[in-house]
Amino acid sequence: MRNKRKFHFSEYFQSLLLLGVLLVLVVLLSIYSDAFMTGKNWMNILKNHMAHQLILAVGMTFVISTAGIDLSVGSILALSGIILAFALNAGMAIPLAVALALFSAAAMGAVNGLLVANFRINPLIITLGSASVFRGLAIIVTGGTPIYGMPQEFLQLAKGDYWLPIPVLMAAVVLGAALVLSHCTKWGRYTLALGSNCEALRRLGVNVAWQKVSVYALSGFLAGVATLIISARLNTAEATAGSGMEMNAIAAVIMGGTLLSGGKSTLFGTTVACLLLSVIKNGLTMLSVDAQYQEFIIGMLLLLAVVVTDLRQKRLKRSGGDAAPGAAIPKSCSCDAGSDKKTV
Amino acid sequence: MDTVIASEPPLLATEGIAKRFGNIRALQGVDFSVCAGQIAAIVGDNGSGKTTFIKILSGNLRPDSGTIWIQGVSHAFLTPKQSLAAGISTVYQDLSLDDYRDVAANIFLGEELTYGGLFLRKKEMTRIAGDLIRDLNIGIPDITLPVGSFSGGQRQAVAVARAVYHGKKLVIFDEPTAAMGVRESAAVLRLIRSLAQKHMAIIIICHNLHQVYEVADQVSIMRHGKILQTTSTADTPLEQLQQMIIDADEVD
Ligand SMILES: Nc1ncnc2c1ncn2[C@@H]1O[C@H](COP(=O)(O)OP(=O)(O)OP(=O)(O)O)[C@@H](O)[C@H]1O
Numbered sequence: 001m002r003n004k005r006k007f008h009f010s011e012y013f014q015s016l017l018l019l020g021v022l023l024v025l026v027v028l029l030s031i032y033s034d035a036f037m038t039g040k041n042w043m044n045i046l047k048n049h050m051a052h053q054l055i056l057a058v059g060m061t062f063v064i065s066t067a068g069i070d071l072s073v074g075s076i077l078a079l080s081g082i083i084l085a086f087a088l089n090a091g092m093a094i095p096l097a098v099a100l101a102l103f104s105a106a107a108m109g110a111v112n113g114l115l116v117a118n119f120r121i122n123p124l125i126i127t128l129g130s131a132s133v134f135r136g137l138a139i140i141v142t143g144g145t146p147i148y149g150m151p152q153e154f155l156q157l158a159k160g161d162y163w164l165p166i167p168v169l170m171a172a173v174v175l176g177a178a179l180v181l182s183h184c185t186k187w188g189r190y191t192l193a194l195g196s197n198c199e200a201l202r203r204l205g206v207n208v209a210w211q212k213v214s215v216y217a218l219s220g221f222l223a224g225v226a227t228l229i230i231s232a233r234l235n236t237a238e239a240t241a242g243s244g245m246e247m248n249a250i251a252a253v254i255m256g257g258t259l260l261s262g263g264k265s266t267l268f269g270t271t272v273a274c275l276l277l278s279v280i281k282n283g284l285t286m287l288s289v290d291a292q293y294q295e296f297i298i299g300m301l302l303l304l305a306v307v308v309t310d311l312r313q314k315r316l317k318r319s320g321g322d323a324a325p326g327a328a329i330p331k332s333c334s335c336d337a338g339s340d341k342k343t344v
Numbered sequence: 345m346d347t348v349i350a351s352e353p354p355l356l357a358t359e360g361i362a363k364r365f366g367n368i369r370a371l372q373g374v375d376f377s378v379c380a381g382q383i384a385a386i387v388g389d390n391g392s393g394k395t396t397f398i399k400i401l402s403g404n405l406r407p408d409s410g411t412i413w414i415q416g417v418s419h420a421f422l423t424p425k426q427s428l429a430a431g432i433s434t435v436y437q438d439l440s441l442d443d444y445r446d447v448a449a450n451i452f453l454g455e456e457l458t459y460g461g462l463f464l465r466k467k468e469m470t471r472i473a474g475d476l477i478r479d480l481n482i483g484i485p486d487i488t489l490p491v492g493s494f495s496g497g498q499r500q501a502v503a504v505a506r507a508v509y510h511g512k513k514l515v516i517f518d519e520p521t522a523a524m525g526v527r528e529s530a531a532v533l534r535l536i537r538s539l540a541q542k543h544m545a546i547i548i549i550c551h552n553l554h555q556v557y558e559v560a561d562q563v564s565i566m567r568h569g570k571i572l573q574t575t576s577t578a579d580t581p582l583e584q585l586q587q588m589i590i591d592a593d594e595v596d
């Protein structure tokens with residue numbers, strides 16, 4: 001009997017596939033452009049393209065691994081950014097304003113979580129609705145006009161260097177904490193179990209409703225962290241901030257190999273996918289390719305990643321093993337409402 | 345129940361437990377009891393309410409009416425936490441496993457060993473899980489693989505190991521040997537007997553009457569959400585019990 005955990009290659013297939021694509025891309029781009037393979041450009045990729053995207057995608061990885069989805073992170077990002085700007089303009093101390101923004105972002109996430117935990121409604125619908133609500137609020141309170149001008153010290157969040165650029169450090173801390181959370185704590189285990197067998201978790205005495213609330217709250221909180229980077233970089237808070245970012249985050253998570261049906265996630269895959277997407281954005285800008293192509297290429301890559309993985313799994317497993325990452329629609333899981341409600 | 349000392353109160357008893365699912369009356373007044381050290385079997389047709397009944401004992405369903413006594417304390421219903429805290433653990437018919445996780449993660453799900461309540465003690469959990477599976481004498485070549493890749497019997501073994509490890513006073517088995525081979529079933533039955541010898545109470549649901557007779561002290565026949573009869577296996581030969589089940593059929 002084996003007791004030692006060994007490296008299961010197939011668990012990492014999709015991440016490694018992406019890593020391969022990334023390597024090819026890096027080689028091609030360095031041939032085409034001398035400016036690509038420079039330390040300055042790589043810092044630019046990490047700081048301006050990847051940092052906020054990875055932070056959002058880490059939160060999304062947790063949400064998707066519960067068999068849920070969070071379409072509201074872009075809206076939470078916008079609304080908490082506006083709260084931040086109002087607080088700063090009202091003369092609140094920067095640490096306080098930041099704490100307020102993070103707290104309100106987490107609270108918005110918790111609202112999603114409460115709705116998901118207490119109603120038998122698909123999280124897709126719930127967060128689609130809350131996304132509109134939060135975005136709508138952002139437009140109402142700003143009257144649709146961007147809020148320019150933040151205190152100089154606050155802008156350091158984006159410009160500052162502390163051995164590494166601060167956004168990169170923030171993303172690294174978030175990723176590190178997420179890795180520990182997911183692999184070394186009960187919370188990480190329970191989050192995954194929500195996706196693979198929520199009912200079993202409930203039977204074993206775990207408060208699954210609270211667990212769900214905490215996952216969505218974390219996703220909201222991380223949207224708040226991302227808003228710090230973005231509003232400091234643009235020196236602006238606006239109601240349209242972050243729109244579409246939830247889709248990029250979802251794409252990165254799924255491309256990385258996390259199952260949309262829940263129960264299995266890979267932060268490594270999410271990170272590689274975010275890096276790949278960032279390199280594509282940077283590369284296309286360098287080659288002065290139209291921004292419209294970005295969308296096209298990201299979509300093709302997402303399809304490639306899931307189709308290749310599915311083909312491989314079909315070949316490997318005659319019996320029904322893992323589903324392909326994109327194979328299942330997220331199901332609403334509200335087993336905490338009690339299995340005796342099934343008849344309702 | 346001649347095996348039970350009259351002065352000892354039952355570890356667990358129920359009175360008039362009823363449960364409806366919409367129009368289906370799954371349970372209609374179940375009176376049942378089991379004492380420490382005793383193995384009580386429940387047999388009955390498919391859909392007679394056995395699983396529903398044990399889900400009420402494990403805190404997964406709320407009965408519409410009735411009372412549950414645990415060591416003399418009455419409850420209208422239990423939550424999963426209360427049931428576990430009372431020392432009740434359960435092997436569910438559907439096994440309740442997290443298919444993407446390995447054996448140790450499944451055995452300790454909800455009861456993880458941690459450093460300071462925070463960080464998982466993975467090595468220790470894997471070691472204990474390995475020992476448990478070895479004691480059960482069921483061949484699982486690699487316990488670090490996700491249990492979703494196991495055979496039906498191996499998965500059942502993991503569920504049994506979990507319940508046995510966490511059960512303190514009462515272990516409930518809902519068809520624990522359904523997917524197992526002869527050798528593996530024998531191992532599980534042996535394990536059940538050894539638990540009873542350690543003064544634990546056991547409830548076992550099983551369709552195989554021979555297996556029931558191998559371990560159980562008392563057998564309850566369940567039908568249409570009621571317990572029709574409870575007899576001691578020592579007093580009633582297997583053939584007679586079989587006849588009683590068939591007769592119960594004709595009464596309707
Ligand atoms: N969650 C539920 N919703 C609706 N009906 C249910 C539910 N659970 C059980 N039932 C019904 O209650 C009745 C009893 O089911 P139960 O699972 O307790 O039977 P059982 O005795 O365990 O059967 P088996 O031997 O097949 O496992 C059945 O008619 C079943 O359809």
Ligand SMILES: [Mg+2]
Pocket residue numbers: 394395396437518
């Ligand atoms: Mg059953």
